[in-house]
Amino acid sequence: VFRATSIVEADVVRALLEAQGMHVLLSADGPQAIFPQSVSGLGEVRLAVCAGDAEKATLLITEFRQQVSDQLIRIKDEFRALEETLGYHFVDQGLLEHALTHRSKAHEDMSGGVRDNESLEFLGDAVLGFVVA
Secondary structure, three states: OEEEOOHHHHHHHHHHHHHOOOOEEEEEEOHHHOOOOOOOOOOEEEEEEOHHHHHHHHHHHHHHHHHHHHHOOOHHHHOHHHHHHHOOOOOOHHHHHHHHOOHHHHHHOOOOOOOOOHHHHHHHHHHHHHHHO
16 A cells, blocks of 8 residues: 655555554565665565555555645745744755755655765865865
8 A cells, every 4th residue: 555665654654554543564675674764776675465455555555644734844944933033034045955954854855865964064064064174
């Protein structure tokens, strides 16, 4: 009833289904057993339920995705409170997101479009080192 490239995502869906009393079978091929984050198509995690629960499970997953989608905050709105507090408007919202994204959050994003702030951290350290020297 469900396929993912991340065992973390599959575990969330499995917990959702098990909370509704369904018995869920998880199977995986590839490196998910070793690397819990997305591994870009190197393997797949599959969830299966009893045939009698399949339709209910599919509906539950679809409804849950819609609920989560409705709760998402678009990036342009996410940092508005920060900008108001600082009294500054960031021109490049993507760079701001990059600067504020921890590595653990970047690994949770299945799209691969989120970068963490480590490269900016090293750049900042280098600039500070240059200024101090």
